[in-house]
Amino acid sequence: MNKLAVIALGGNALLRGDQAGTIEEQEQNTTDTLENLVYLIKDGYNLVITHGNGPQVGNILMRNDAGESMYQIPQMPLDICVADSQGGIGYMIERMLRNVLRKHNIEREVVTLVTMAVVDNRDEAFSNPTKRIGKIYTKQEADELNKNKGWIFKQDMKKAGGWRRVVPSPKPVSIINERVVKTLAHQGTIVIASGGGGIPVYIDEEDRVRPAEAVIDKDLASSLLAARIHADEFYILTDVSYVYIHYNTPQQEIREFLDYEDTLKLLRAGMFGEGDMAPKIRACLQFIEGGGKKSVITEAFKLEDKRFGTKITREYED
Amino acid sequence: MNKLAVIALGGNALLRGDQAGTIEEQEQNTTDTLENLVYLIKDGYNLVITHGNGPQVGNILMRNDAGESMYQIPQMPLDICVADSQGGIGYMIERMLRNVLRKHNIEREVVTLVTMAVVDNRDEAFSNPTKRIGKIYTKQEADELNKNKGWIFKQDMKKAGGWRRVVPSPKPVSIINERVVKTLAHQGTIVIASGGGGIPVYIDEEDRVRPAEAVIDKDLASSLLAARIHADEFYILTDVSYVYIHYNTPQQEIREFLDYEDTLKLLRAGMFGEGDMAPKIRACLQFIEGGGKKSVITEAFKLEDKRFGTKITREYED
Numbered sequence: 001m002n003k004l005a006v007i008a009l010g011g012n013a014l015l016r017g018d019q020a021g022t023i024e025e026q027e028q029n030t031t032d033t034l035e036n037l038v039y040l041i042k043d044g045y046n047l048v049i050t051h052g053n054g055p056q057v058g059n060i061l062m063r064n065d066a067g068e069s070m071y072q073i074p075q076m077p078l079d080i081c082v083a084d085s086q087g088g089i090g091y092m093i094e095r096m097l098r099n100v101l102r103k104h105n106i107e108r109e110v111v112t113l114v115t116m117a118v119v120d121n122r123d124e125a126f127s128n129p130t131k132r133i134g135k136i137y138t139k140q141e142a143d144e145l146n147k148n149k150g151w152i153f154k155q156d157m158k159k160a161g162g163w164r165r166v167v168p169s170p171k172p173v174s175i176i177n178e179r180v181v182k183t184l185a186h187q188g189t190i191v192i193a194s195g196g197g198g199i200p201v202y203i204d205e206e207d208r209v210r211p212a213e214a215v216i217d218k219d220l221a222s223s224l225l226a227a228r229i230h231a232d233e234f235y236i237l238t239d240v241s242y243v244y245i246h247y248n249t250p251q252q253e254i255r256e257f258l259d260y261e262d263t264l265k266l267l268r269a270g271m272f273g274e275g276d277m278a279p280k281i282r283a284c285l286q287f288i289e290g291g292g293k294k295s296v297i298t299e300a301f302k303l304e305d306k307r308f309g310t311k312i313t314r315e316y317e318d
Numbered sequence: 319m320n321k322l323a324v325i326a327l328g329g330n331a332l333l334r335g336d337q338a339g340t341i342e343e344q345e346q347n348t349t350d351t352l353e354n355l356v357y358l359i360k361d362g363y364n365l366v367i368t369h370g371n372g373p374q375v376g377n378i379l380m381r382n383d384a385g386e387s388m389y390q391i392p393q394m395p396l397d398i399c400v401a402d403s404q405g406g407i408g409y410m411i412e413r414m415l416r417n418v419l420r421k422h423n424i425e426r427e428v429v430t431l432v433t434m435a436v437v438d439n440r441d442e443a444f445s446n447p448t449k450r451i452g453k454i455y456t457k458q459e460a461d462e463l464n465k466n467k468g469w470i471f472k473q474d475m476k477k478a479g480g481w482r483r484v485v486p487s488p489k490p491v492s493i494i495n496e497r498v499v500k501t502l503a504h505q506g507t508i509v510i511a512s513g514g515g516g517i518p519v520y521i522d523e524e525d526r527v528r529p530a531e532a533v534i535d536k537d538l539a540s541s542l543l544a545a546r547i548h549a550d551e552f553y554i555l556t557d558v559s560y561v562y563i564h565y566n567t568p569q570q571e572i573r574e575f576l577d578y579e580d581t582l583k584l585l586r587a588g589m590f591g592e593g594d595m596a597p598k599i600r601a602c603l604q605f606i607e608g609g610g611k612k613s614v615i616t617e618a619f620k621l622e623d624k625r626f627g628t629k630i631t632r633e634y635e636d
Contacts, residue, residue: 069384099527
């Protein structure tokens with residue numbers, strides 16, 4: 001049976017921070033990234049592709065703000081904005097992937113699924129919103145929005161002391177369409193799913209699916225999906241080729257192979273930057289805890305040669 | 319084997335023209351509409367649900383305009399805007415449907431697919447754009463946008479002589495993910511797909527999938543999908559319970575049963591309003607031409623009793 005890999009594309013695989021955000025830039029970046037998946041496909045892998053949505057949903061939130069200001073168009077809540085971004089980004093990845101496959105004469109079905117991720121509405125993240133989203137407001141605007149919409153704001157010292165809306169980032173506990181993803185992926189269809197960490201929902205006391213005003217870490221959602229669909233391998237594609245300890249210090253050191261226990265120790269010792277490598281490491285560990293064989297953190301263009309990248313496994317391989 | 323029906327939800331099934339467009343309104347309308355599908359599901363039908371996106375993509379286009387004016391965020395092309403609307407609307411329908419099914423103790427998988435519809439880039443519609451989209455501009459603004467973005471404008475006498483962007487509305491020739499839709503739907507999964515007529519794309523001379531700056535009639539795309547996946551029945555849910563001839567005149571007359579030949583004659587005699595019932599009739603005929611057994615035009619709340627609605631079949635049934 002073919003191996004199944006879940007590939008999580010980081011934000012910069014689609015749109016880099018130094019770019020304006022035009023569709024031409026996004027299409028080119030996406031094609032460049034997807035070209036590297038051809039190595040895995042030719043190697044016989046089945047694939048599920050997940051992706052971030054940071055810059056895109058940021059723009060959608062700003063457009064919602066502008067549309068209300070200029071044309072009195074009601075703003076959509078966060079769940080709809082994430083869902084919109086899954087449609088736009090998922091379509092773009094699917095179209096580019098179809099063209100890449102065609103170029104390499106590979107016949108594979110490709111499908112993009114709109115995906116909800118379930119969180120626990122008693123998750124402690126709900127009482128401590130930390131994730132900054134949307135535009136920078138003045139104190140007065142923030143107070144107004146807090147009064148009118150109940151939004152919570154924190155001052156952002158990195159953004160000249162402006163005020164930004166903060167939302168909770170709870171842990172995903174399940175992926176709503178995981179059974180369909182699993183069936184399609186194991187049949188050989190390349191599935192694009194769980195964009196932007198999934199659309200955040202919770203299950204209420206009457207067993208109804210309700211929207212959560214939250215954002216979910218895309219690597220955590222991707223690794224949860226990977227474990228639930230019994231993927232063999234989980235890849236996080238980012239902007240470094242390897243995981244380092246003492247990163248950006250004179251003691252900087254590459255870690256190419258890591259086992260579960262050592263990784264956990266290094267994580268607890270604070271060896272990985274919070275807001276940077278630490279969440280990715282947690283996602284990799286979650287995959288191993290869920291029964292996965294191997295998590296890999298590397299850059300897209302290193303996929304050509306499997307020697308590259310940091311490989312995290314349950315035990316060190318011989 | 320269970321019958322397969324494709325249900326095309328009209329714009330007003332999700333958001334009525336007299337509403338502001340808040341998410342609460344859209345969720346309530348959607349739930350009210352979906353409640354009526356329970357009759358078909360309990361009757362053993364497999365379902366594919368398609369939907370319009372007129373008001374929603376209209377708002378997305380306005381927000382793109384506002385985001386560029388206020389915050390210099392690059393506008394997305396029409397294909398991305400349609401894809402965004404598929405994500406947002408598809409998610410909303412899926413979530414509401416899951417809750418409706420739960421309420422009725424029905425166990426069915428539900429999945430939402432981002433869908434591209436292929437048009438022919440030599441379609442004559444491309445040399446005669448007719449479909450009005452987006453906001454109303456002054457003559458000066460329209461000239462500016464024509465120069466900068468190549469957009470084509472027509473004066474809209476219904477909108478106080480303002481200028482509106484027009485785009486082509488070519489015929490869909492295939493639906494890109496139709497094989498996956500077919501497999502899932504015949505297995506009993508309720509599939510939400512082909513929103514807003516599908517994301518318009520064409521296949522270039524090098525066999526690549528390219529975006530088309532166009533919009534596709536959602537009923538035509540839905541009936542094409544219905545025929546290609548071998549659906550037994552095709553429903554267009556709209557704001558009238560029956561098809562009429564001489565509609566809104568003293569000679570107004572209900573047509574409850576119609577065969578293919580009679581419908582074609584009435585269509586050619588101009589008995590159905592262009593911009594209203596005629597495109598729906600064309601979609602129904604296209605389904606019959608593609609091998610479908612029965613097309614139905616009616617209101618959602620009439621699904622309870624199959625005697626309601628106008629039924630178009632190849633031959634009159636005994």
